[in-house]
Amino acid sequence: ELGMNALLSVAKSSYEPAKFIILEHKGSDQAPMVLVGKGVTFDTGGYSLKSREGMVGMKADMGGAAAVIATMRAIALLDLPLHVIALVPCSENMINDRAYKPGDVFAAMNKVTIEIISTDAEGRMLLADALCYADTLKPAAVIDLATLTGGVGTALGKHYSGLFCNDEPLAKAIQRAGDITQERFWPLPNDKVYDRQIQSNVADVKNSGGRMGHATLGARFLAHFVGEWPWAHLDIAATATYKGGPEDPVKNYLNEGASGVPVRMLVHLLRNWP
16 A cells, blocks of 8 residues: 555565554654664575574564664653654565565665565665655654664674764764763765665666675665655664673673663663754
8 A cells, every 4th residue: 555565575475464563752743753673573584595593593683673662662751852753664584485586676665666686685675665654754864773784793893883874963963872872883884886786777776785885785775765854774783682792892781682772872862852
């Protein structure tokens, strides 16, 4: 009905139906801040199948969705005088006789066509339609959160999450809030020069462009679905889980498992918005 074929392309691989969750906290009549969280509730990689080791922990591939929902709960408990809308597209990425395949082409909600290169680049498909929907809300700004790429951990390790932004004041506000809450973000390139790597001969864009600049390519894909408003993409793939090992920040209040990044940062950001 809404034309969310990018989300549905992933969802048809599972016998569990997709969900598109909308939460709203209306503490003011201002244009809303929109939070978008990737909700892949389990990720096998689809026909671009993950290894046995790579599939361990993939129940946490909904870390962005969980963080967005937790943030909405926090701002409701704090009764912040803000207008915030959360969009949470949810699906499994599985294998069955209806699952999407490399070579398929789908049109997102904004009619941008996507060539499937890797079925393991599924989270960005969910986010694409959610970002298109965010555009209909006439937002003040949009922040999306996702365990999107392994490349961000290769670049930054587990002490910083990746920050891709088209608006300098928003980027600086996120970095300030991250420094205060010890949930830090490091800006990475969000330049159109990378778009050549995801050009397609049969569609408007490919959903994967290879390993070089992997985290940036994820952000550049998402940029095809972003309207004319301040937007930040937070890649929390390396920071959304915590094991307490030498590569992890020292946070004695955390048990092994989900870290909650970046709920603290978002709550601080919103409390001091704009």
